[in-house]
Amino acid sequence: MTDVVVVGAGVAGLAAAAALRRAGAACDVLEAAGRIGGRAWTENPAALGGEAFDHGASWLHAAERNPLAEIARAHGDGLSQSPAERLRRVMLDGRAATAEELGEYERAWERFTEVATARADREPDTSLADAVAELRGDPWTATIETFESTLIAAAPPEQFSVRDWRLNQLSGTNLNVAGGLGALVARRLLPAAGAVRLRTPVSRIGWGPRGVSVTTPSGTLSARACVVTVSTGVLAAGGIAFAPALPAAQQAAIAGLPMGLLTKVALRPADGGALGLPARSSLYRRVAAAGDPSISFSVFPGGSGILVGFIGATAAWELSRAGAAATEAFARAELSALLGARAEFTGAVATGWGADELLRGAYAYALPGHDGARAAMDAPVGPLVFAGEAWCTDGLAGTVGGAFLSGERAAAMALRLLGGYGPSTAAPAGQSEGP
Ligand SMILES: Cc1cc2nc3c(=O)[nH]c(=O)nc-3n(C[C@H](O)[C@H](O)[C@H](O)COP(=O)(O)OP(=O)(O)OC[C@H]3O[C@@H](n4cnc5c(N)ncnc54)[C@H](O)[C@@H]3O)c2cc1C
Incomplete structure (x- = not known):
């Protein structure tokens, strides 16, 4: 019997465990994968010449x-700091947009924000696509929708709540982390979180007034509370069986927050200089319709020597089903079309979040009418507390910052559940490599 079992060692799970341990509660952190970090994961692949790739x-x-x-x-x-106005290179019919066209693009973006924000204030909630229907005649609307919905929220604009869009606008400074954000999470969050049991998938959580019993291949743990941080994709797919089943309101909230998909393809040009692209710029084309398969490239982000292409929503799911080779081929073909020439690369890496059964996508977005779903886990469900990017109600949903805040809030709720009994003796910190 321990105080709290934390399921998942992504940012939310690590933040929850650290807060629980700081308060003196004993907790076991169980992670199904062979590594910590979840969706915050840095590698230095040989295909990219050892460059840090998140x-x-x-x-x-x-x-x-x-x-x-x-x-x-x-x-x-x-x-x-990523430049506030990142240098852009927008391509129209195989040529770079002129300064005048870029000015029109900026003004179109301002109108888009105004119209969508005004619609978000009115009842009932609707989709982002519907909210900006009056701007459909503007040649830039689909490109802006692609950014605001397809890429940033990984959601198709016609299925994305305009209120959820407005509530989670990421204004302010964007920072790149030297050596990768996943590496930062491992370096700074793991030591405070303490021991994590890797390769320990939770298959079932029995719950009731006396606490929880958590089933793993290496045995069943009992605890007085449980913080569950798996994605809404895993919850919706029944990746963990709850006994009894979760109440209808929480099941509806999970269904209202499906996983979007964002796929990255990193390419290492044989001769970066020959491409003639400025570092920290972005390269993409104006699209005719928001659903058009398209890719936006970050050029040499953080001063690196790689290009990182982003593909979102429907196109990303289709390519995920087609596999990594098809995804890489799509990225190379799009880049060649953008540059108007065939570029040579020494290596490529495509991410595979859509096919990963422990994640089932990139992050959650709210369907129209489900903008309140993120608040469904603001209170415990018996001894269960849910945390993770999807349940962040601080305006940072979908991000590592939101996952962290949600994890800390879940720890506070779990501590309240432990109530007047007082925590049992805290387990010593450390890392364990297996079940
Ligand atoms: C391509 C991409 C780009 C992104 N870009 C950014 C960005 O630039 N900035 C930003 O802030 N955010 C970004 N995000 C989002 C960010 O990565 C996530 O919001 C955040 O990492 C989620 O953390 P979490 O703890 O909620 O969930 P997760 O990281 O998913 O953690 C949940 C953990 O639970 C584990 N698990 C699953 N099932 C079980 C089980 N049955 N038993 C035990 N463990 C289980 C998983 O393996 C995982 O480790 C991006 C995400 C993706 C995919």
Whole structure:
């Protein structure tokens, strides 16, 4: 019998475990994968010449209110600011947009924000696509929708709540972390979280007034409370069986927050200089319709030597089903079309979040009419407390900052559940490599 079992060692699980341990509660952190970090994961693949590559999160968005930015600064970690107005290179019919066209694009973006924000204030909630229907005649609307919905929220605009869009606008500074954001999470969050049992998938959680019993391949743990941090994709797919089943309101909230997909393809040009692209710029084309399969490239982000292409929503799911080779081929073909020439690359890496059964997508977005779903886990369900990016109600949903805040709030709820009994003796911190 322990005080709290934490399921999942992504940012939310690590933040929850650290807060529980600081308060003196004993907790067991169970992680199904062979590594910690979940969707915050840095690798240095040989295909990219050993460059740090974040498969998942790479930016600390809204740095002014992002708890991870605070942690990184406190430790003196290398942070670099992405230019507020990132240098853009928007292609129209195979040529770069002129300064005048870029001016029209800026004004179109302002109108888009105005119209969508005004619609978000009116009842009932609707989709982002519907909210900006009056702007359909503007040649830039589909490109802006692609950014605001398909790429940033990983959601098809016709299925994305305009209120959820407005509530989670990521304004402020974006920071890149030297050596990768996943590496920062491992370096700074794991030591405070303490022991994590890797390769320990939870298959069932029995719950009731006396606490929980958590089933894993290496045995069943009993605890007085349980913090569950798996994605809404895992919850919706029944990746963990709850006995009894979760109440209808929480099941409806999970269904209202499906997983979007964002796929990254990193390419290492044989001769970066020959491409003639400025570092920290972005390269993409104006699209005719928001659903058009398209890709937006970050050029040499954080001063690196790689290009990182982003593909979102429907196109990303289709390519995920087609496999990594098809995804890489799509990225190369799009880049060649954008550059008007065939570029040579020494290596490529495509991410695979859609096919990963422990994640089942990139992050959750609210369907129209389900903008309140994120608040469904603001209170415990018996001894269960849910945490993770999807359940963040601080305006940072979908991000590592939101996952962190949600994890800390879940720990506070779990501590209240432990009530007047007082925590049992805290387990010593440390890391365990297996069940
Ligand atoms: C391509 C991509 C780009 C992104 N870019 C950014 C960005 O630039 N900035 C940003 O802030 N955010 C970004 N994000 C989002 C960010 O990565 C996530 O919001 C955040 O990492 C989620 O953390 P979490 O703890 O909620 O969930 P997770 O990281 O998913 O943690 C949940 C953990 O639970 C584990 N698990 C699953 N099932 C079980 C089980 N049955 N038993 C035990 N463990 C289980 C999983 O393996 C996982 O480790 C991006 C995500 C992706 C995919």
